[in-house]
Amino acid sequence: MYKKSWVIDMKKIFIPYKLFFIVFSFWLLITYNFSLFNITIGFLACIIVIFFSKGIIYDQNGYLFASITALTMLKYSFNLLLEIYKSSFSYIARIIKKDCQPLALEVELDVSDPLIISIISNSITLTPGTITINVQGNKLTILTLKDCQDPVTEVGTEIKEKFQSFFIEKG
Amino acid sequence: MIYKIILVISWFYISFGIIGIFRFKNMYSRLLTSSKIDTVASITLIFALIVKSGFTPVSIRLILILIFILITGPISNHVIVRSAYLNDIPVNQEEVT
Numbered sequence: 198m199y200k201k202s203w204v205i206d207m208k209k210i211f212i213p214y215k216l217f218f219i220v221f222s223f224w225l226l227i228t229y230n231f232s233l234f235n236i237t238i239g240f241l242a243c244i245i246v247i248f249f250s251k252g253i254i255y256d257q258n259g260y261l262f263a264s265i266t267a268l269t270m271l272k273y274s275f276n277l278l279l280e281i282y283k284s285s286f287s288y289i290a291r292i293i294k295k296d297c298q299p300l301a302l303e304v305e306l307d308v309s310d311p312l313i314i315s316i317i318s319n320s321i322t323l324t325p326g327t328i329t330i331n332v333q334g335n336k337l338t339i340l341t342l343k344d345c346q347d348p349v350t351e352v353g354t355e356i357k358e359k360f361q362s363f364f365i366e367k368g
Numbered sequence: 369m370i371y372k373i374i375l376v377i378s379w380f381y382i383s384f385g386i387i388g389i390f391r392f393k394n395m396y397s398r399l400l401t402s403s404k405i406d407t408v409a410s411i412t413l414i415f416a417l418i419v420k421s422g423f424t425p426v427s428i429r430l431i432l433i434l435i436f437i438l439i440t441g442p443i444s445n446h447v448i449v450r451s452a453y454l455n456d457i458p459v460n461q462e463e464v465t
Contacts, residue, residue, distance in 0.1 A: 226432055229425050274438075278411070285381065285408040292388040292401065299396040301459050322442030325404040329446060330453045340396055340449055340459070 213255050217247055262312035277320050280359055288325040288342075297342040304353045306335040306361055317360045327356065371420040378412035385409065395452065396459055403445040410437055 224239035225231070255261060291297050306314060318329040318337055331338040339356065381404065388401035414434045421427045453459075 223432065226428055229429065277438075281408055281411065285404060288388075288401075288404055289384050292384055292391060295391060297397075299394055299400065299459050301453065319439070319442055322403065322446050323407050323438065325408055326400055328400060328403060328442075328449050330450050338453075340400065340453070342397065342400060 211255060211257050211259055213247060213260070216250070216254060217243055220246055263310050265312065265316075273316075277323065277360075280320075280324055284325045284327075291326070291342060291344075297344055299340060300343040301330060301338060301340050302353055304337045304339055304356055306337065306357070308361060309335055320360050321356060324359075371416045374412060374416035374419060378409050378416060381405065381409040381412060394460070395457065396449065399445060399449050399452075403442070406441050406445060407437075410441070 220243045221239060224243060225236075228235055228239065253261075306317065308314060308317075314332060314335060314337075318332050321327050321329045321337070321339060326342050328340045329337055330340050339353075341356075385401055385405035388404070389398050392398050392401060411434065414430055414437070418427045418430045418434075421430065
């Protein structure tokens with residue numbers, strides 16, 4: 198009886214090898230020191246970090262979010278950088294003209310995966326002229342600068358088109 | 369030569385960010401402007417350094433720092449704006465300080 202329950206418990210243990218590999222390679226590349234002492238310290242630090250990220254990134258059943266392929270992330274990063282630079286030019290024009298007012302609006306996303314929602318909200322904050330104030334489920338409260346002539350509804354749809362459509366197309 | 373041009377572009381972004389902070393009187397507008405310096409100027413600055421260092425271990429580290437900035441950079445601005453919004457500071461209030 199005891200042995201059976203132990204077997205079931207052992208099955209539930211999830212070891213996040215992928216996460217460990219990413220964190221450890223990050224340590225090695227940032228320190229760029231391949232001495233035994235540095236590798237040992239990095240190994241222990243990574244184990245501590247992974248231990249404390251249980252319940253945030255993974256639980257006993259696996260990772261808490263659906264994985265995104267590296268190619269999708271690479272394409273998205275290029276798209277994001279392009280959007281950042283495009284918005285930065287329009288923002289400079291706004292600074293010079295000074296014909297805008299801050300506005301808080303709510304945008305409801307069509308995606309429900311927490312990783313994609315956090316990536317989208319992070320990207321919105323990275324883009325000059327927009328900051329994500331709050332996230333509740335898939336509803337984002339966004340602070341933006343609106344042109345005095347522009348209708349409010351266009352700002353929300355523009356944000357959705359910029360970031361969300363990319364993930365929906367790529368699955 | 370190219371890295372010098374990119375560096376000048378990053379200074380251009382920083383200077384316009386500072387001008388924006390003084391030009392806008394609303395707190396939220398100022399925060400939006402300061403976030404521009406955080407992201408665009410720092411990304412451009414790191415690009416310049418990557419171009420300067422070429423294909424070396426330093427550039428790999430710089431790319432990692434860039435990824436780190438892209439992930440963690442927006443958090444500080446988000447926290448400030450969120451606390452202001454949750455403390456009922458009106459979005460359209462003009463503040464002269």
